[in-house]
Amino acid sequence: MSDSQNLKLNRLIFYKEDVDLIDKVLQMFLKQCQAKCCILIDKEGHLITHHGETQAYELDTVCTLLAGTFAATREWARLLGEEEFSVLFHKGKKDSIQVNLVGDRTLLAVIFDDRTQLGLVKLISEKISKRLEKIFADSENRKENPDDSMVEGIAKLGEAADDLLDNIFGSD
Structure with missing residues (x-):
């Protein structure tokens, strides 16, 4: 099975308490390394x-470009005999960006300027990634x-949405 098929079958699911914890970790990360922002996306x-x-x-564009850049870099790594690179770094005149692979399915992008030390971003990014x-x-x-009642409730919600769309647009 290809990586993309595997990702589609095993989509990331986060519960509210997971997102709250992720948010706390990322807020702490920004405070510690004094970066401008951080963005967590799936691959x-x-x-x-x-x-x-x-x-x-424009976050939609940024997320798409980050994923595309990381996918292209994975191919560069394979050409060099590596499975993939786990960290990407791009330096600009004003801002720089570092992208870390977190686990095997997410990317953490950190955008920072000259007020932030690259070494600090690298060090804290490794800890935060773990x-x-x-x-x-x-x-x-x-x-x-998962709670069976939750799964059944989601299935019923999907069926209700399908019925509503059929009523609005007519069914074939």
């Missing part, structure tokens, strides 16, 4: 959460045994 480019000064960025991996593993373990 497909879907935004999970973000913190800091992101208003100046903390996020633990949160993801805990979330995944909960996902393996």
Whole structure:
């Protein structure tokens, strides 16, 4: 099975308490390294959460480009005999960005300027990535045994939505 098929079958599912914990970890991260913002996405480019000064960025575009850049870099790594690179770094005149692979399914992008030291971003990013991996593993373990009533409720909601769309647009 290809990586993309595996990702589609095993989509990330986060519960509210997971997102709250992820948000706390990322807020602490920004405070410690004094970066402008951080963005957490899945490898497909879907935004999970973000913190800091992101208003100046079109987040949908940023997420898509981050995922695409990481996918291209994975191919570069394979050409060089590596499985993949776990960290990407791009330096600009004003801002720089570092992207870390977190676990095997998410990317943490950190945008920072010259007020922030690259070494500090690298060091704290490694620690934060390990903390996020633990949160993801805990979330995944909960996902393996979902509450049957929740699954049934979601299925019924999907059926109700389909019925509503059929009523609005007519069915074939």
